[in-house]
Amino acid sequence: MISILFLLLAPFLLGYLAGSIPFGLLLARATGLGDIRTIGSGNIGATNVLRTGGKTLGAATLLLDALKGLIPVLITVQFGQNAAVCAAAGAVLGHMFPVWLRFRGGKGMATFLGVVWGLSWPAGAIACAAWLLVAVLFRFSSLATLVSAAVAAIASWILIDRRAAMVLTLLMALIWVRHHQNIARLLAGAEPKIGATSAG
Numbered sequence: 642m643i644s645i646l647f648l649l650l651a652p653f654l655l656g657y658l659a660g661s662i663p664f665g666l667l668l669a670r671a672t673g674l675g676d677i678r679t680i681g682s683g684n685i686g687a688t689n690v691l692r693t694g695g696k697t698l699g700a701a702t703l704l705l706d707a708l709k710g711l712i713p714v715l716i717t718v719q720f721g722q723n724a725a726v727c728a729a730a731g732a733v734l735g736h737m738f739p740v741w742l743r744f745r746g747g748k749g750m751a752t753f754l755g756v757v758w759g760l761s762w763p764a765g766a767i768a769c770a771a772w773l774l775v776a777v778l779f780r781f782s783s784l785a786t787l788v789s790a791a792v793a794a795i796a797s798w799i800l801i802d803r804r805a806a807m808v809l810t811l812l813m814a815l816i817w818v819r820h821h822q823n824i825a826r827l828l829a830g831a832e833p834k835i836g837a838t839s840a841g
Contacts, residue, residue, distance in 0.1 A: 648720060648721070648723070648724055649723060649724065649727045650727075651724075652713070652717040652720065652724040652725070652727040652728040652731065653727040653728065653730060653731040654731060655713050655716070655717065655728055655731065656710075656713040656714070656717070656727065656728035656729060656730065656731025656732035656733075656735060656756075657731035657732065657734060657735035658731075658735065659709045659710075659712065659713045659731075659732055659735065660709050660710065660713075660731060660732035660733060660734065660735025660736040660739075660752055661735035661736065661738075661739035661740055661741060661742075661746070662705075662709055662735075662739075663685050663739055663741065663742055663746065663747075664701075664702050664705040664706055664709070665677050665684075665685040665686055665687065665689070665690045665702040665706070665747065666678065666685045666742070668690065668694075668698055668701055668702055668705075669690060669693075669694055669698070672694065672698060674693065674694050674698070677689060677690060677693065677694075678742075678745075680693045681693040684747055684748065685742070685746060685747045686702070686706065686747035686748055686749075686750070686751065687699050687700075687702040687703035687706060687751055688782050688783075690702040691703075692833075702751075703751050706736065706747070706751035706752050706755070707751045707752065707754055707755035707758070708755060709732060709735075709736070709752060709755065710729065710732040710733065710736075710751070710752035710753065710754070710755025710756040710758075710759065711755035711756065711758050711759045712755075712759075713728040713729075713731070713732050713756075713759075714728050714729050714732070714755075714756050714759025714760060715759050716728070718759070718760075722802060722804070722805065723804065725759065725760060725805075726760070726804055726805045726808050728756075729756035729759065729760060729805075729808065729809070729812075730808050730812065732752050732755070732756055733749045733752050733753050733756060733812050733815075735752075736749050736751075736752040737749045737815070737819065748786075748816060748819040748820055749812070749815070749816050749819060750786045750789070750790060750816055753790060753793070753809075753812055753813070753816060754768055754769060754772075754789070754793070756809075756812075757793045757797070757809065760797070760801050760805050760809075761796075761797065761800045761801045761805075763796075763800055764793060764796040764797050764800045764801060765793070767792060767793070767796045768789045768790075768792050768793035768796065769789070771785075771788055771789045771792040771793075772785045772786065772788070772789035773785075775788045775789070776835060780834040780835045780836070781827065781832055781834055781835065782835050783820055783823035783824075783826075783827060783832055784827060784832075786816070786820065786823075787816075787817060787820060787823075787824070790813040790816045790817065791813060791817075793809060793813065794806070794809050794810040794812075794813040797809040797810070798810075
């Protein structure tokens with residue numbers, strides 16, 4: 642029993658610690674942008690970094706946030722699928738609720754995509770394709786995120802096992818909750834489009 646708990650708790654903690662690294666905040670400070678939490682939307686994720694710090698900084702944040710989801714999953718999958726799923730959950734929750742920032746983190750999408758890639762690259766590819774398609778057609782990053790998260794969850798039921806699909810579906814729902822302000826602005830027609838300087 643103790644060994645089983647360890648095999649689940651240890652991957653979760655590894656994922657959480659990796660996920661809780663606030664790359665957006667660290668990169669913004671390192672490049673002289675200041676505290677990203679006081680700029681734009683106040684979010685530490687790639688979208689706010691992109692809007693306030695430019696394309697290069699935003700792309701770097703996106704990549705690093707995705708990798709901190711992907712790498713723990715790839716490490717822990719060596720100990721079984723259940724361990725990888727626990728690491729996936731820990732990484733996304735770590736990004737959203739990092740202990741270093743008093744549990745006030747980002748919205749989790751880049752890290753979510755990273756863990757989906759780690760659990761099933763076809764599901765990850767489908768989710769990324771959905772994001773790009775919606776972003777190109779409608780020019781709303783938040784809408785692309787919401788659709789992509791839902792597509793990833795649906796794909797996981799087909800391409801991954803049931804336990805992974807359940808966890809990813811719950812994480813998808815949490816991502817939607819974290820985007821409640823964006824959803825309200827989308828419905829009101831007030832959400833800024835990709836390339837706009839105003840942040841949300």
